[in-house]
Amino acid sequence: MTPSVPAAPVADASLESLVERTLGRDASAELGELLPVLVRDLEAIDWRLSEVLGSRFADLTEAARYACAMGGKRVRPLLMAAAYRALGRASIGPIVSLAAAFQLIHTATLVHDDVIDRAETRRGRPSMPRAYGVPLAIVSGDYLFVRAFELAAEYPRPIILRCGESCADLVEGEVLQEATRFDLSAGREHYFRVAERKTAAIIAAALASAGEIAEAGGAVVEALATYGRAVGIAFQIRDDLLDVFGDPDLLGKPLFSDFREGNATLVALDTHRALDPKRQAEFEHLFQLRRKRSRHLLRLRELTELAGTAPLLAREAEEWAGRAIAALAPIPTSPYRRLLERLARGAAERRF
């Protein structure tokens, strides 16, 4: 196949500033020396990604690259590159295609999520369904999945299957979440079931695969999976908090999508449980409204503040980051292991 559009990195923001922002200012003193290496790693993954998205139809290539350019923080590729290098590997060449595959899968689900949630914006730009229409958004998501699996097909069968199984987890997580929309009775256990499948499983699979490709032993692979799972949970809890208390300009999308869609996040569950009976009833009533107005959403946030949910959950996210870091014990200390630690903290502390 001859791509009709020349391959080019799909990132729209500078990767360097992206990595700097992800690591945080306080990390740049210690980890600044890694920055050029990481930028080159991300560039290699972006090139592979862009290359594989070439199709005979400029429309499809453009739509797919648009979707990837809005793919955001590149957390998954960063984690994979850092993990692979932490295992002493000098070049990420062998994991480039797999990192691109995981990034494509992540992007495909964002695109389909935006169709399902009728999202208007993503990363400060029109969402895929908004920019290209629902039909092309659905089909482009399928295309990203297909290209992801072609990339994964470069690897031995256990890696492909691990990748596939984590995709199935992801879909299961979405179905589980869908089944309990507007339902505050589901409880924390349910929340963690969703988050583990929807967010954590695929990060765990990406990291474990990087370990396997580096020919690390079973204990290290398992450690990376545990680390990835905990980072995923920290990331998800932080995500839920930012959706209520974040800065929409930094996030690149409006707040309150979880309240609006009735997602039973920890923010909603814990607030509901902590309020006095009268406010609890008010929270429940507002939360269950299928069409919420701005004043409803702002009142839900006010009640969340009254319940004191945010600082408790911020601490909980940090605890998960701590668990992630503890899981790294079997991996020898090195700048890249410290980077993994920093990325775990970043997942729990990030503002975007």
Place this chain on the structure above:
Amino acid sequence: MTPSVPAAPVADASLESLVERTLGRDASAELGELLPVLVRDLEAIDWRLSEVLGSRFADLTEAARYACAMGGKRVRPLLMAAAYRALGRASIGPIVSLAAAFQLIHTATLVHDDVIDRAETRRGRPSMPRAYGVPLAIVSGDYLFVRAFELAAEYPRPIILRCGESCADLVEGEVLQEATRFDLSAGREHYFRVAERKTAAIIAAALASAGEIAEAGGAVVEALATYGRAVGIAFQIRDDLLDVFGDPDLLGKPLFSDFREGNATLVALDTHRALDPKRQAEFEHLFQLRRKRSRHLLRLRELTELAGTAPLLAREAEEWAGRAIAALAPIPTSPYRRLLERLARGAAERRF
């Protein structure tokens, strides 16, 4: 993973009557002896399919199996089984997973098509988005893709890549079709570009893969691909005709979806070209209406009848079936090769 719902064949209609209907009455005298073998083959593929769809969530398993049960005529698995046996193989064991994978991919695209087209019914039952809602329909389609690729991962890399490439073709075909909705200027060449990618490529890939797994030589693999491509085109032309002139009860869905959605099928293109200027303008006007009423649709059919399009296209579909049959030359004569011939004719003559 322990499936929470026990595996069971996903077919709702008897496979035997399905195969009988697909082969046609006049074939049963000659090919009737093959019937029990084919039914067993389809059963094996259905079991594999149902097995792989098991998830930890009954909702998802049920939705995925519902989608597959409405998967229809089992043309792709039948073609693969017939081709594999025509190459002298006594058991289809080695291609069962791949046939299930192709069937899943086909089903996934039907599910996403029904979301895009807001279809109400499919095979006489509520469509997926109608039965399970748009979110679960989108996500279930993704799940079917994921499971398909897991099945494909059992095979050597060239087979996986051929499967992936045909999926990319399929998506490209959909994008190409989407880009020219309500546009009668696209022409026949455009139609064939769409049909080749959307319908023919995946059938060609399925059959070529069956040939490769049977360790047939390059000429036979190429012959099967050519046969598959031509059967796909015959199938598509017949599909377009049935959408205007078929029996909705037999089809299990309402007529006129192509007119309604402005698909530039050969029916529309040839009718438009054949009409006198006044009627041509009327046809164009009606075709381009974004919301067509019943009287518009019936008038479009009337104009199609006046243009004499149907018998010409019926012949064209038969010519493609003839090309498919001619392509089988490198394959030794046998009852299964005759079955492949019969299936090609069936694609061009079928009433459902």
